[in-house]
Every structure is written in C-alpha cells, then in structure tokens.
Amino acid sequence: MFDRRLKIVLIVLAAALLVIVARLVDLQVLHAGDYRTQADAVLLRPAQPLPFVRGRILDRFGAVLAADQPCWQVAVDYDAIVEEARREPVRTVPPLWIRLSAFRGESMDVLHQRARDIAARVENWADRVSAAAGYPVPIREQRMPHPILTALDDQMQVAARERFAATPSAHVTDGTVRVYHSSPSLPHIVGQLGAVGPDDLMNDPASDDPLSRYEPIESRGVSGVEYAAERLLRGRRGRIQQSRNGRTMEDIKPLSGRDVTLTIRMDLQERLYELLDERIPQLCPHPAGGSVVVLDVESREILALVSYPGYDANLFRRLYSDLRNDVRFEPLRFRPVANVYHPGSIVKPMTCLAGLASGVINTESTFHCDGYYLENVRDRYRCWESTVTGQRKAHGDVTATSALRGSCNIFMYHLGDAVGVERLCRSFEWAGLGHLAGTGLREERFGINPTPEWLALYRQAPLSPGDARNYAIGQGELVVSPLQAANLFAVYASGIWKPTQLIRGLGEPRALRLPIHADAWRAVREGMFQVTNDTEGTAYVTAHWANERFALCGKTGSATTPPKPTHYRIDYRNANGNSQSVALPAALKRDAVDAFRERFPSAEFDAEKDVVVESLFPPAGTQSDEKYAHAWFGGYLQRLDTSGRPDWNTPPRFAFVVLVEFGGSGGHVSGPIARDIAQMLFDLLLGELATQTVNGGQPS
Structure with missing residues (x-):
C-alpha cells in the first residue's frame, strides 16, 4: 500500500517536473526571442x-x-x-x-x-x-x-x-x-x-x-x-x-x-536712422539722442519707430556694460515709447481745438500779444525769444490760425485761462494723451495728462492759476512719448483717434472721431500749413519744402528741460571704517545706488544723504536753474490742388514726428530734419501718397 502511494507521488512530481522543463524549454529555446522582445519593450529609454x-x-x-x-x-x-x-x-x-x-x-x-x-x-x-x-x-x-x-x-x-x-x-x-x-x-x-x-x-x-x-x-x-x-x-x-x-x-x-510680421518698413527705418546719425551732430549743440516715428494716418500702422543711437542686437551681451554706462547717449533706451517729454508747442493746435470746440473762441476771435501776459510781471508767462535776433516776439492781435503760424505763447495763455484745466485735458484725452498708444510693447509708457483727478491724486495740491497756462503751451506736468506725439499729428491730419499698430494681423483698431466742427479743423490746419509755407511761419526758413504736389504742414516745439544727471558721487565707509567716495555713471539715483551696492556690498552709506549728483549733461552754466530744451517737429504731407493751395478734402496719408534731445529750437534743429523726412517719404512712398482718396474720413 505504501509503495503504491509512493509511486503515485513520484509520478505526480515527475509530471510536474516535465511541465516545468517543457515551460523552460519554451521560454529559453522555442520562444526566447519573442519574450526577449516583449521584455525590452517594457524597459524604455528616457524620453x-x-x-x-x-x-x-x-x-x-x-x-x-x-x-x-x-x-x-x-x-x-x-x-x-x-x-x-x-x-x-x-x-x-x-x-x-x-x-x-x-x-x-x-x-x-x-x-x-x-x-x-x-x-x-x-x-x-x-x-x-x-x-x-x-x-x-x-x-x-x-x-x-x-x-x-x-x-x-x-x-x-x-x-x-x-x-x-x-x-x-x-x-x-x-x-x-x-x-x-x-x-x-x-x-x-x-x-x-x-x-x-x-x-x-x-x-x-x-x-x-x-x-x-x-x-x-x-x-x-x-x-x-x-x-x-x-x-x-x-x-x-x-x-x-x-x-x-x-x-x-x-x-x-x-x-x-x-x-x-511687423508694420515696419525696413528701408524707411534704416534711412531715417542714418538721417539722425548724420543730422543730429550737425545741428545740435549738445548731441545726445533722438527719435523719429512715421505713421500711416488711415490705419495707424507704424511704418518707422527709430530710436537713436542704437547698436547691433547680435552684440548686445558683449557690449552690455558699455551700453549701460553710456549715460549721455543712453543707447539702451527705447526713446519713442519708453521716454516721455514735455510736448511744448506741438500741443498748441489741440489747445486751439479745445477753445474752438467749447465755444470759448471762434475762428475770428483774437487776443493781443505784446510779448508778456502779465503787465507787471516780466520774468514769466512771456512769448518766446528768437534765437537769431535775441528779440522777444510781440505778435499783436492774433487769431487761432495766426497764433499757430507764429507759435504765440500769449494767445495760448489767454486761451488756457478761458478754457480751463478740465476742458483742456479732456481735449488731450480725445487725442490719446495719458493712454498707451496700443503697440503691446512692455516698454510703452502712459505719459501724463494732468486732469484735475490726476492732480488731486499725485500732486496732492489744488489747481493753481498757472496750471492751464502751462498745459496750453505743453509744459507743467503734461508729458508724452514720441509715439503718442506722432499719433497726435495723425489726429490733427484726420480728425480721428485710433490706437497705433506694430504687429500686423491683430484686428482692426477702434476709431474715435473727435467732436469738433469742420471750421475749427480748417482754421487749425491752415495755421499748421502756414508754419512751414508762410514767410512769417516759425519753420518757413528751416523746414519749407518745395514740392508741386504736396505741402509739409506741421508744428514746431521747444520744450524746456533741465540738464540730466550723468554721474553720482557716493560717500561711504569701507570695511575698516575709513571714509571714501566714488563716482558712478547713472542717469537715475536709484541706478547709482543699485550699482554701488553690487560693487561694494559691505560698504556703509546713507542712500538719502550720501548720494549726490556729480555731473550733468549738458554741462550746467553758472546759474543753477539754467534750462535747455528738447526740439520737436511734427507734421504730415498734405496734397495740393492745381492752384498750389492745400486740398483739405483729401486726407493726408502719412504723419510723423521728430524729437532731438537737448536740441534747443524745434524750428532750427528739428525743422531741417523734418524737411529731409518729407523728401524721403515722397521718394520712397510716392505710389502710396498718390493713392489718397478724396473725403477719406477727414472733416471738411
């Protein structure tokens, strides 16, 4: 009985062993390749x-x-x-x-x-x-x-x-x-x-x-x-x-x-840069930098957005230290969108439009200019002084048109007082001042439109009698970028505000027609025509452009500004407690402080008391309050009729602005550059100029 059971157990074990052996033969011999493939498939290499x-x-x-x-x-x-x-x-x-x-x-x-x-x-x-x-x-x-x-x-x-x-x-x-x-x-x-x-x-x-x-x-x-x-x-x-x-x-x-795809024309962009590179050192007594912006008036596409000086972008990292430390020319600054300046007289057409639109004046209204606004105050609120003769202007009785032709400050002071800050700033708002221009660039700045609400929030002081006068001539807290200024001239040319476009294919921008009647537009545009085409115009000598088909219309501007810091001196105590000082290149105090802390991390100093301006550009004179001026010219090309007069029924196709930092007189420095730009636009874009359509949205 025992032997029989033992045989059965051995047979079962032998059968099981045969099954195992058979399976091993199947795994190791008959299907080894298949199973190896499946195993390898499970073991993946890193993605x-x-x-x-x-x-x-x-x-x-x-x-x-x-x-x-x-x-x-x-x-x-x-x-x-x-x-x-x-x-x-x-x-x-x-x-x-x-x-x-x-x-x-x-x-x-x-x-x-x-x-x-x-x-x-x-x-x-x-x-x-x-x-x-x-x-x-x-x-x-x-x-x-x-x-x-x-x-x-x-x-x-x-x-x-x-x-x-x-x-x-x-x-x-x-x-x-x-x-x-x-x-x-x-x-x-x-x-x-x-x-x-x-x-x-x-x-x-x-x-x-x-x-x-x-x-x-x-x-x-x-x-x-x-x-x-x-x-x-x-x-x-x-x-x-x-x-x-x-x-x-x-x-x-x-x-x-x-x-x-950008809206920029590379041929125009390069030629305008070369123009600034040639003309700024020739015309400017204190060359530093400049900007040119050219817009298509109808679409507001940016055809040129020039910041001078520049550099080869491929060498940015290699040249970065030198570019950063060049605080006179500041080649890293994206001037047309990142810098803001007092607009000066280029806002005077908008000041006139504010007065005409509000009914404060009409096209025949006059103010008298004897060179001074206040009879017994001769050191402020004056008309401008000729850089050629040294004589202060006294324009006599002037209308809005003749005030623009001669850039009369006294007319604008009277008008600013009559219109008031609120209505004046509302007209600036219509033209986009104080708002982003619409490029989507992170460098773009809002500028400042000093409305009563803005003044209450940031200046924290009540309105003064001089505020409206200052804003009427483009001074005070009012600041704009060159791109905003170019769009302002597109508004002057068309009567319509639109945001600017730099990247194509992002949709049609919204448009706002300014609530200003046709007679007001005609009076203001006539004044801008006379600026460069009448012998009494402020830019006739320097910016008159002789062309049988088009006229350069525009406005000069000289925006007073103090010199800018170029170096700061920092007094400090070193690790041994010894007093030392160092001068660092910087346009802003905070930049000087940051550079100092990076260079001397263990030094002790008071950021408020121990950091002072070491040098200025342009060099300050003997008077501590000496001021310089940035030179503006903004304009557009207006088609002429057969008699040589502007055809106001045909809207201009292109508007532009040029700014020369510390250039002084807008007429004498930016005016000649504007004339060169007009010729360049005519040479490069004649075909597009010739396709202008009558009554294309311009108020008549």
Missing part, C-alpha cells in the same frame, strides 16, 4: 525632448529681422558648472574654464557669471520640484550638460572638438542661436531673449502642458516684440521615446512658433 524652432520676426514686406539659426556650442557637465559657480574668486581657476576663456577670448568674469546663472536657475527649479513632492527629487537638468560657449560656426566647432577632445566634461553639441538683423535702427523694436526665471515658471499660462510649459534652461522674450509676441513666437516641444532595442514607442513632432 528625449525635441526642441522647437522659434518663429521669425519680419518687416511688412517679409525682410527677416530675427530668426533661429542652427549652430554649434560647447556644453559643460552640470557638476563642473556647479563647481565653478561656487568657486571663490581667490581660488585657482580650473583648467577647463581657462581653456573655455581662451577659446573665444571671453573673460573669466563673464564665464563665471554664466555658470552662476545656470546653477541658480537649475537649483531653484530643483528646490521647487522637491518642495512640491515633499522629498528631494533630482531633475533632468542636473544630469545634463549646459551650453557655455554658443553660436559657433562650422570652422569653430572643428577647432572646439580638437581643443576639448581630452576634456570629458566638455562636449561639442548642436543647437540654435537667435540671429538678428544687424542694423542699429532695430534692436529696441525687435527686443532680446533672456533666461526663463522663477516668476516665469510660477506664472506660466501653459504650465499644465508638459510640452508647452517653460523649462528652467530655456529662453523667452524679455523686451521688444520678442516679449510682446512671446505666445505667438514660441512653439511646442516634441518628444521621442524608444525601447532599448531602438524601437520607437512614442514620437511627437515639435511645432515651430508662428512668424510675426
């Missing part, structure tokens, strides 16, 4: 991101202003970058970084700062990921090399492979570089890319999409159109994932960013 190509920036005719181009780069392992970022300045520089510095002549300070920036960005992101997870989490960027030398061409990449062949932590890889048009007329418009920062990662609108969201090692637009059109220009990363045997398990193609 690899596929970079997108950022969209191009084009001018209105398709000229490329900015585009990604393939390049080579030298990338360094992250551990080596962290080691360099943490290196104290007194310690010996590792051989790798000496070779990197020598390869293209970049200073060790620049490379050291680059390493610190990369390490800071990656560590910041790693801290955020770990904090969200609740425990330390390594991120991909800590295991990959990062570019240190970029934009290498084919010849340089061959040299780099030879130079760094024996350096295991340096790798020559492919990449892309943003390449800009080299014209110095463009960098402010196109803008720059910069590193993605913590705020970008925290406030990323695409944070839920792993392929669209920002990564800590990426770049994004930080200025100009690169910033304004970031969501259009930026593409979407792709992703590829493979098994260990090379089989593709996922393949998501990258999506390139969209091209962005």
Whole structure:
C-alpha cells in the first residue's frame, strides 16, 4: 500500500517536473526571442525632448529681422558648472574654464557669471520640484550638460572638438542661436531673449502642458516684440521615446512658433536712422539722442519707430556694460515709447481745438500779444525769444490760425485761462494723451495728462492759476512719448483717434472721431500749413519744402528741460571704517545706488544723504536753474490742388514726428530734419501718397 502511494507521488512530481522543463524549454529555446522582445519593450529609454524652432520676426514686406539659426556650442557637465559657480574668486581657476576663456577670448568674469546663472536657475527649479513632492527629487537638468560657449560656426566647432577632445566634461553639441538683423535702427523694436526665471515658471499660462510649459534652461522674450509676441513666437516641444532595442514607442513632432510680421518698413527705418546719425551732430549743440516715428494716418500702422543711437542686437551681451554706462547717449533706451517729454508747442493746435470746440473762441476771435501776459510781471508767462535776433516776439492781435503760424505763447495763455484745466485735458484725452498708444510693447509708457483727478491724486495740491497756462503751451506736468506725439499729428491730419499698430494681423483698431466742427479743423490746419509755407511761419526758413504736389504742414516745439544727471558721487565707509567716495555713471539715483551696492556690498552709506549728483549733461552754466530744451517737429504731407493751395478734402496719408534731445529750437534743429523726412517719404512712398482718396474720413 505504501509503495503504491509512493509511486503515485513520484509520478505526480515527475509530471510536474516535465511541465516545468517543457515551460523552460519554451521560454529559453522555442520562444526566447519573442519574450526577449516583449521584455525590452517594457524597459524604455528616457524620453528625449525635441526642441522647437522659434518663429521669425519680419518687416511688412517679409525682410527677416530675427530668426533661429542652427549652430554649434560647447556644453559643460552640470557638476563642473556647479563647481565653478561656487568657486571663490581667490581660488585657482580650473583648467577647463581657462581653456573655455581662451577659446573665444571671453573673460573669466563673464564665464563665471554664466555658470552662476545656470546653477541658480537649475537649483531653484530643483528646490521647487522637491518642495512640491515633499522629498528631494533630482531633475533632468542636473544630469545634463549646459551650453557655455554658443553660436559657433562650422570652422569653430572643428577647432572646439580638437581643443576639448581630452576634456570629458566638455562636449561639442548642436543647437540654435537667435540671429538678428544687424542694423542699429532695430534692436529696441525687435527686443532680446533672456533666461526663463522663477516668476516665469510660477506664472506660466501653459504650465499644465508638459510640452508647452517653460523649462528652467530655456529662453523667452524679455523686451521688444520678442516679449510682446512671446505666445505667438514660441512653439511646442516634441518628444521621442524608444525601447532599448531602438524601437520607437512614442514620437511627437515639435511645432515651430508662428512668424510675426511687423508694420515696419525696413528701408524707411534704416534711412531715417542714418538721417539722425548724420543730422543730429550737425545741428545740435549738445548731441545726445533722438527719435523719429512715421505713421500711416488711415490705419495707424507704424511704418518707422527709430530710436537713436542704437547698436547691433547680435552684440548686445558683449557690449552690455558699455551700453549701460553710456549715460549721455543712453543707447539702451527705447526713446519713442519708453521716454516721455514735455510736448511744448506741438500741443498748441489741440489747445486751439479745445477753445474752438467749447465755444470759448471762434475762428475770428483774437487776443493781443505784446510779448508778456502779465503787465507787471516780466520774468514769466512771456512769448518766446528768437534765437537769431535775441528779440522777444510781440505778435499783436492774433487769431487761432495766426497764433499757430507764429507759435504765440500769449494767445495760448489767454486761451488756457478761458478754457480751463478740465476742458483742456479732456481735449488731450480725445487725442490719446495719458493712454498707451496700443503697440503691446512692455516698454510703452502712459505719459501724463494732468486732469484735475490726476492732480488731486499725485500732486496732492489744488489747481493753481498757472496750471492751464502751462498745459496750453505743453509744459507743467503734461508729458508724452514720441509715439503718442506722432499719433497726435495723425489726429490733427484726420480728425480721428485710433490706437497705433506694430504687429500686423491683430484686428482692426477702434476709431474715435473727435467732436469738433469742420471750421475749427480748417482754421487749425491752415495755421499748421502756414508754419512751414508762410514767410512769417516759425519753420518757413528751416523746414519749407518745395514740392508741386504736396505741402509739409506741421508744428514746431521747444520744450524746456533741465540738464540730466550723468554721474553720482557716493560717500561711504569701507570695511575698516575709513571714509571714501566714488563716482558712478547713472542717469537715475536709484541706478547709482543699485550699482554701488553690487560693487561694494559691505560698504556703509546713507542712500538719502550720501548720494549726490556729480555731473550733468549738458554741462550746467553758472546759474543753477539754467534750462535747455528738447526740439520737436511734427507734421504730415498734405496734397495740393492745381492752384498750389492745400486740398483739405483729401486726407493726408502719412504723419510723423521728430524729437532731438537737448536740441534747443524745434524750428532750427528739428525743422531741417523734418524737411529731409518729407523728401524721403515722397521718394520712397510716392505710389502710396498718390493713392489718397478724396473725403477719406477727414472733416471738411
């Protein structure tokens, strides 16, 4: 009985063993290849991101202003970058970084700062990921090399492979570089890319999409159109994932960013920059900088937006220190949109329109000018003084038209008093003053339209009798950007306010027809015609443009301004308690303080008492209250009829403004430049000028 049971158990065990052996033969011999394939499919390689190509920036005719181009780069392992970022300045520089510095002549300070920036960005992101997870989490960027030398061409990449062949932590890889048009007329418009920062990662609108969201090692637009059109220009990363045997398990193609077309005409933009580069040193006693803006009156598209001086955008990082410290010319300033100035006499047409629209005056009303507004006060509220004869103007009895022709301050003082601040500022509001011009650029400023509400909030003082007088001649708190001023002249030309456009394809802007009757427009436009076409006009000698088909109409302006600081002296105590001082280049006190703290982090000083202006530009004279003036001219080209008179039924096609900082007289400095601009517009845009239509929206 026992033997029988034992045999049964042995048979069962033998059968089970045969099944196991058979299964092993099936796994290891018969279907080994199939099972190995399935196992490999489960073991995937890490997914690899596929970079997108950022969209191009084009001018209105398709000229490329900015585009990604393939390049080579030298990338360094992250551990080596962290080691360099943490290196104290007194310690010996590792051989790798000496070779990197020598390869293209970049200073060790620049490379050291680059390493610190990369390490800071990656560590910041790693801290955020770990904090969200609740425990330390390594991120991909800590295991990959990062570019240190970029934009290498084919010849340089061959040299780099030879130079760094024996350096295991340096790798020559492919990449892309943003390449800009080299014209110095463009960098402010196109803008720059910069590193993605913590705020970008925290406030990323695409944070839920792993392929669209920002990564800590990426770049994004930080200025100009690169910033304004970031969501259009930026593409979407792709992703590829493979098994260990090379089989593709996922393949998501990258999506390139969209091209962005600007309203700018590159040919006009460059020629206007060259004009400023030639004429400002010739005409201006204290050359510093300037702006030109040209608008299409009907569409308000910006045809030119020139900030002078400029630079080659491709050299921005290499030249940054020099550009930042040039506090006289301030080449980094985007003058047409980021700087605001007193408009001076270029607002006088709007002052007249305010009086005419409100019924305070009519087209025949007169005020008398004997050179002074107040009989017993001769040191203020005066008419202007000729820079040629030195004599103060006394225009006699003047109407709105003749007051504009001669730029009579006394007429404007009387009119400002009669109209009052509220109605005067309301008319400025109609023309867009105190509002953004509509480009979408982050650099754009509102300017100031000093309404009673604004004065109560910011000046915190009641209206004074002189406020309306100052605003009537474009002084006081009233400030505008050159772009706002150009749009003001488009309003003078058409009777319609619209926001300006810099990026095409964003829709038709809204329009506002000003509530001003035709007789008022005709009187004001006649005055602007006489400014340059009547022998008594303030710009006849310098800006009269002889042309059989068109006339230059416009208005000069000289906006008084004090000299600007260029250096600040800071008195401080060093680490040993000794008193010292240093002069730093800066246009603003806060910039000087920031630069000082960066340069002398352990120094002690009082930011209120120990920081004083060291030097000014233009140099101040013997009187501490000496003032200079910015020189304005704004205008448009008006079609003439067969008798040589303006055809007021045909709206002008183009309006423009030119500003020369510290130029002095608008007529004598900006006037000749305006005449050159009129000829340039005629030469370049004659075909478009000839297509003007009668009664195209201009009040008659």
